Every structure is written in structure tokens, then in C-alpha cells.
Amino acid sequence: MIYKYIIQLLDWCKVNILLFERRRDFHFNEGEVWWCSVGLNIGEEEFGKGQAFERPVLIFKKFTKNSFLGLPLTGHKKEGSWYVPCVVANRKGSVMLNQARVLDKARLSQRLATMTKAELRLVKERFKALYCL
Secondary structure (H helix, E strand, C coil), X not given: CHHHHHHHHHHHHHHHHHHXXXXXXXXXXXXXXXXXXXXXXXCCCCCCXXXXXXXXXXXXXECCCCEEEEEEEECCCCCCCCEEEEEECCEEEEEEHHHCEEEEHHHEEEEEEECCHHHHHHHHHHHHHHHCC
């Protein structure tokens, strides 16, 4: 078991090094969903899949031209106060509010879709309810 994790960790290190060289001459906006190399994480942290350790991520809040608060998506409909149902690229899933993290745009590879204003409003309302007591 630990051997498999070490191999995955080494693969993620290779991808992480390549991310430093990724082009950064593109723009992203709040409400867009991108494929994002979130990496190989531990415990209950959501991680990416495939060779680039990617998963869909919602650009929730843009901080600078290079950084943003991202909310990972799952392709499964999940229940709970930290999930918001959504449809992205004609696929039902959920936004995972409990997995919010600051990311650099070098991790982004391809824009998938843009959330509707109604969906984004619901995500913002649920995010505020979860994090602002």
C-alpha cells in the first residue's frame, strides 16, 4: 500500500515541476469551471485523477490575475451542507464547499464551462451559510 502511494507521489512531483513551466498568458473568470491539477493530497482532501492529477474546479473568487479560490467538483450527487448540486458540461455533480483552497492559474489546463448565474448564486449563498456563522 505505501509503495503504491510513493509511486503516485513521485508522479505528482513530476507534474508539479512541469506546472512551473506552464504558459500563463490566458485569462480566467469567476464562475468558470476548469480542469485543474489539484495534485495528490492526503486524508480526506480531494485529489485529482489521471496523469495530470486533475479534476474540475470552480473559479469561486478571483484574487489576482494569477490566483483564485477554487472549489473542486465531483461527478456524483452528494448530500450535506458542504455540497451544492450542479450541472457542468451536461453532467450532474456537486460543488464541494468543504474543499475550498487558493490555487495558482498555472494549475489550470482547459475551461470546461461557465456556471449559470443562478447556480453560482446558490453556491455563494451556501458557501456563506457554511463559513459565516
